[in-house]
Amino acid sequence: MALVIDIATLVLALTIAVGVSAAFLAWRDRSEPGATPLVAMLAGQSWWSVCLVFQLEASTLAEKTFWVNVSWIGVVIIPVAWLLFALEYTGRDRYITPTSVGLLSVVPAITIILAALESHHSLLYTDASLAWRFGAPLLSQTPGPWFWVIGVYTYLLGLLGAIPLFELLRSETLPFRGQSIALLVGTLAPWVSNALFLAGVIPSVGPDPTPIAFAVSGVAYLGAITRFRLLGTSPSPNRRARRLVFERLEAAAVVVDRHDYIVDMNDSAADVFGVARVAALGSPAHEWIPEYERLEGGAGHEPVTIRSGGEERPFDVTMSRIDDVHGRLLGTVYTFHDIGEYLRQQQRLEVLNRVFRHNIRTETNIISGYADLMNAGEGAAKRVQESAARIAETGEKARRITDIFDQDRGPTKPVPLADLLEKSASAVASDFPNATIAYDDTPSVAVSGVLEHVFLNLVENAAEHNTSPDPWVRIECVLDGRTVHVTVRDNGPGIDQYEREVLERGSESALEHASGLGLWLVTWATDIADGRVSFEENEPRGSAVTVSVPVLDGDAASESENSGRENRETERDPDESPAP
Numbered sequence: 284m285a286l287v288i289d290i291a292t293l294v295l296a297l298t299i300a301v302g303v304s305a306a307f308l309a310w311r312d313r314s315e316p317g318a319t320p321l322v323a324m325l326a327g328q329s330w331w332s333v334c335l336v337f338q339l340e341a342s343t344l345a346e347k348t349f350w351v352n353v354s355w356i357g358v359v360i361i362p363v364a365w366l367l368f369a370l371e372y373t374g375r376d377r378y379i380t381p382t383s384v385g386l387l388s389v390v391p392a393i394t395i396i397l398a399a400l401e402s403h404h405s406l407l408y409t410d411a412s413l414a415w416r417f418g419a420p421l422l423s424q425t426p427g428p429w430f431w432v433i434g435v436y437t438y439l440l441g442l443l444g445a446i447p448l449f450e451l452l453r454s455e456t457l458p459f460r461g462q463s464i465a466l467l468v469g470t471l472a473p474w475v476s477n478a479l480f481l482a483g484v485i486p487s488v489g490p491d492p493t494p495i496a497f498a499v500s501g502v503a504y505l506g507a508i509t510r511f512r513l514l515g516t517s518p519s520p521n522r523r524a525r526r527l528v529f530e531r532l533e534a535a536a537v538v539v540d541r542h543d544y545i546v547d548m549n550d551s552a553a554d555v556f557g558v559a560r561v562a563a564l565g566s567p568a569h570e571w572i573p574e575y576e577r578l579e580g581g582a583g584h585e586p587v588t589i590r591s592g593g594e595e596r597p598f599d600v601t602m603s604r605i606d607d608v609h610g611r612l613l614g615t616v617y618t619f620h621d622i623g624e625y626l627r628q629q630q631r632l633e634v635l636n637r638v639f640r641h642n643i644r645t646e647t648n649i650i651s652g653y654a655d656l657m658n659a660g661e662g663a664a665k666r667v668q669e670s671a672a673r674i675a676e677t678g679e680k681a682r683r684i685t686d687i688f689d690q691d692r693g694p695t696k697p698v699p700l701a702d703l704l705e706k707s708a709s710a711v712a713s714d715f716p717n718a719t720i721a722y723d724d725t726p727s728v729a730v731s732g733v734l735e736h737v738f739l740n741l742v743e744n745a746a747e748h749n750t751s752p753d754p755w756v757r758i759e760c761v762l763d764g765r766t767v768h769v770t771v772r773d774n775g776p777g778i779d780q781y782e783r784e785v786l787e788r789g790s791e792s793a794l795e796h797a798s799g800l801g802l803w804l805v806t807w808a809t810d811i812a813d814g815r816v817s818f819e820e821n822e823p824r825g826s827a828v829t830v831s832v833p834v835l836d837g838d839a840a841s842e843s844e845n846s847g848r849e850n851r852e853t854e855r856d857p858d859e860s861p862a863p
Contacts, residue, residue, distance in 0.1 A: 301501030330357030469503030
């Protein structure tokens with residue numbers, strides 16, 4: 284055989300060796316993204332090259348035609364595998380489904396069938412003949428209509444697979460840029476060779492020289508695998524990670540285009556605004572985002588109040604512009620951060636700071652002043668004792684609040700409601716024997732254990748500050764579905780209006796603040812238990828404080844022997860009738 288044919292055969296043998304080596308390395312790392320399609324593509328190239336070697340060695344028209352038809356198996360695998368590799372390698376594997384792979388394989392499958400039945404039609408080739416070139420018989424075939432169909436299809440898949448790789452050329456990661464360059468070179472070499480052959484630039488008499496160009500592909504793919512760690516450093520997580528960060532972001536995020544229409548939102552935003560994500564997309568932003576006109580104007584420094592989950596919650600809003608490469612506005616990302624807990628914590632710190640800075644300082648000054656008058660009589664000594672007792676009480680309430688905050692950081696512990704109320708009533712009755720403490724039948728439910736401080740403080744305040752000659756405190760319970768309402772009533776002087784306004788407003792000032800920590804303790808602990816507190820005046824005299832909290836799953840059966848009795852009482856006199 285002529286020297287040219289011998290050289291071509293040698294080059295093809297080297298091409299096969301390089302392709303098989305690259306396929307082996309890829310198969311070894313087949314668990315990596317894109318490895319399996321890459322193996323298929325390299326196998327297809329090697330198959331095509333092997334068939335070309337046998338075609339060159341064949342001497343008859345029938346033998347050469349046979350090997351051309353068999354080579355179509357490798358030819359049609361290459362573009363499909365290339366596209367699948369590009370999608371999986373760049374993190375677009377969500378498009379790779381059994382349905383999509385099946386649809387991509389329809390045209391290749393038809394091509395293989397037509398090649399197998401080539402003697403019965405002229406769709407792939409209209410005629411075939413032998414022509415002597417370079418001192419050897421070479422096959423010459425005229426393409427048929429389906430040849431051009433599979434040709435266009437092959438180039439289309441090749442272009443689609445190259446697009447994601449072109450994006451990596453702008454990557455800040457050097458290995459990714461090197462990988463993409465190597466892959467594009469390895470792909471373009473045979474594509475260009477084939478295009479020149481089909482265009483007639485390379486003489487059409489003889490076999491398609493594309494497999495010879497696979498030598499360049501094999502070297503490029505080997506370089507990508509070994510030099511640029513093609514299957515060791517993969518960009519596949521990048522695309523999904525960015526989307527995952529957006530979707531799983533705890534803060535609510537909404538993407539608005541330059542025309543103020545919502546184009547995307549994460550699950551947190553859908554929950555906050557109480558809307559299905561699909562329903563909100565394409566809607567005007569002002570339909571779902573409160574005070575959007577203010578935010579749009581850039582005045583996003585003040586919190587936005589959004590009614591979510593049946594309650595009004597404050598959100599801090601940050602805005603991030605989305606610009607194109609020319610700096611033109613494409614849209615804006617609005618991120619809503621729930622600052623309710625932050626504001627509550629700030630409120631707690633403000634109150635504690637005021638108490639320890641003002642109340643304790645005041646009591647200390649009183650003690651110091653009356654200490655100088657100790658010789659003046661027993662009245663001064665009594666005032667000193669009272670001030671010291673108030674300091675001790677303030678310290679005890681501060682300790683309880685610290686315990687409450689600690690419980691807020693841990694899991695919620697369900698406790699029988701009856702146990703909490705009985706414990707609070709017994710403790711207060713012991714400290715204030717002149718007050719009647721009574722409570723009705725208690726529902727057999729469990730509530731948050733943090734409410735122990737709430738009930739104890741409410742009953743204690745009602746008894747301690749009761750100036751009535753016949754002081755009484757009554758606890759009433761009402762179960763409403765999954766919520767229990769506990770009301771503490773008394774016949775004392777009631778709670779001053781200004782104190783109630785401070786608690787309802789949620790913050791203090793230098794001139795307007797609550798008198799102590801007791802009611803703040805009740806408010807904060809109830810809030811931690813996901814409940815709410817309401818204040819009313821009791822008729823004809825006194826106050827009524829209602830704590831409404833959710834019922835928790837747990838063992839609500841109290842082991843106390845008094846649980847479930849009506850009108851249970853701890854009184855100053857067993858013969859005295861119950862309080863009204």
